Amino acid sequence: MLVVGSGPAGATIAFLLSRAGFDVFLVDKAVFPRSKPCGGLLTYKTLKLVERIFGFGLSELVISGVVERSTVRFQVFFKGYPLGLFHSECPFFFVDRSRYDDFFRLRAIDVGARFLGAALRRVDNNRHMASTTLGCIKYGVLVGADGIGSIVRKQVFGEKPYKYGVCLECKGKSFSVPALFLGDVPRGYSWAFPNGSVGSIAMNRGGNVVSAFNRLSGLCFSRPKGWSVSFGSTVKRHAVDSVFLVGDAGFFSDGLVAEGIYYAHRTAELAAMAIADSREPESVYERYLRKEVYPRIRLLKGISMFVYEFQLFFPLSVKVKLLGNFSDILTRIVGCV
Numbered sequence: 001m002l003v004v005g006s007g008p009a010g011a012t013i014a015f016l017l018s019r020a021g022f023d024v025f026l027v028d029k030a031v032f033p034r035s036k037p038c039g040g041l042l043t044y045k046t047l048k049l050v051e052r053i054f055g056f057g058l059s060e061l062v063i064s065g066v067v068e069r070s071t072v073r074f075q076v077f078f079k080g081y082p083l084g085l086f087h088s089e090c091p092f093f094f095v096d097r098s099r100y101d102d103f104f105r106l107r108a109i110d111v112g113a114r115f116l117g118a119a120l121r122r123v124d125n126n127r128h129m130a131s132t133t134l135g136c137i138k139y140g141v142l143v144g145a146d147g148i149g150s151i152v153r154k155q156v157f158g159e160k161p162y163k164y165g166v167c168l169e170c171k172g173k174s175f176s177v178p179a180l181f182l183g184d185v186p187r188g189y190s191w192a193f194p195n196g197s198v199g200s201i202a203m204n205r206g207g208n209v210v211s212a213f214n215r216l217s218g219l220c221f222s223r224p225k226g227w228s229v230s231f232g233s234t235v236k237r238h239a240v241d242s243v244f245l246v247g248d249a250g251f252f253s254d255g256l257v258a259e260g261i262y263y264a265h266r267t268a269e270l271a272a273m274a275i276a277d278s279r280e281p282e283s284v285y286e287r288y289l290r291k292e293v294y295p296r297i298r299l300l301k302g303i304s305m306f307v308y309e310f311q312l313f314f315p316l317s318v319k320v321k322l323l324g325n326f327s328d329i330l331t332r333i334v335g336c337v
């Protein structure tokens with residue numbers, strides 16, 4: 001089988017299926033370790049998932065330099081005004097994406113996946129043939145783990161996601177306590193994290209991302225990069241004729257904070273289970289998604305309407321009280337489970 005893309009999604013499915021005895025080719029156009037615009041925030045539930053899939057706990061990930069920091073506190077600002085210091089029941093972790101992604105790519109190679117540094121150019125799914133910069137590869141199963149601009153999604157599924165989000169990120173000053181800035185971007189937020197990631201993000205191609213980001217750009221040490229994000233929208237189909245979409249390629253991320261790493265690992269795990277255990281893996285994968293992933297994305301999208309709309313319409317005093325009262329529940333839903 002052929003897995004295109006070796007981010008968290010591709011590395012996870014390559015790891016699981018190689019370990020299950022499949023002959024896996026893992027193809028990526030980047031030279032590893034490669035960087036990836038990302039806040040690098042890892043929720044507790046992601047850490048638990050990674051531990052279950054790969055067998056590495058927090059201490060091993062810290063020793064390997066994959067996890068850099070953790071925190072249970074965060075600050076929230078509204079239009080520059082500090083709303084306070086909040087506490088999360090489950091810790092948040094911060095990773096360097098170049099080390100994180102390379103670590104899991106190497107684990108897939110350890111269990112037998114063959115890595116090829118090449119870019120996918122075209123897919124002919126009638127002939128089960130993928131053409132890459134290093135030649136053609138015949139596959140039985142193809143997994144599109146090639147990120148938000150997925151060629152597999154465009155060429156095999158032909159689907160355009162109905163909504164994109166946008167974000168800008170730079171590497172800059174590291175804050176000791178992570179900070180979230182609300183109120184500068186409608187349906188979005190800005191952040192400054194302890195790993196030096198500074199950025200702004202908005203749903204629906206939010207027009208004010210640039211001006212929101214400019215307010216923080218004094219914190220940047222590197223040139224900002226712009227990127228598309230799914231931010232709670234998705235495509236209709238994720239499996240057809242032995243082709244599967246996982247992670248960002250399938251437009252999986254939540255609609256509240258645009259967390260994507262969790263969904264990359266989890267959708268890859270679900271696709272691997274469907275491929276390894278079932279005679280109709282396409283419909284089984286879709287069933288797993290309908291049962292677990294779509295409801296979760298929809299729940300967080302629903303909450304986001306409340307968070308982002310209420311941010312615009314309620315007076316500050318009400319906002320401070322509501323955020324204080326609900327921060328426990330919100331951080332538990334996003335981070336713990």
Ligand SMILES: Cc1cc2nc3c(=O)[nH]c(=O)nc-3n(C[C@H](O)[C@H](O)[C@H](O)COP(=O)(O)OP(=O)(O)OC[C@H]3O[C@@H](n4cnc5c(N)ncnc54)[C@H](O)[C@@H]3O)c2cc1C
Nearest residue numbers: 005007008009029038039040041119120147247248260261
């Ligand atoms: C600015 C920003 C901040 C973010 N912050 C966070 C955060 O703090 N926490 C969080 O959970 N999520 C965050 N996300 C989302 C998260 O980065 C993604 O959801 C996650 O990287 C998805 O993993 P993936 O494996 O699906 O795709 P990627 O990590 O994008 O990996 C795709 C891989 O495919 C390769 N590829 C692409 N095209 C081809 C091709 N044609 N041929 C061969 N290889 C190809 C690429 O080189 C890449 O290595 C953020 C996203 C952005 C843009």
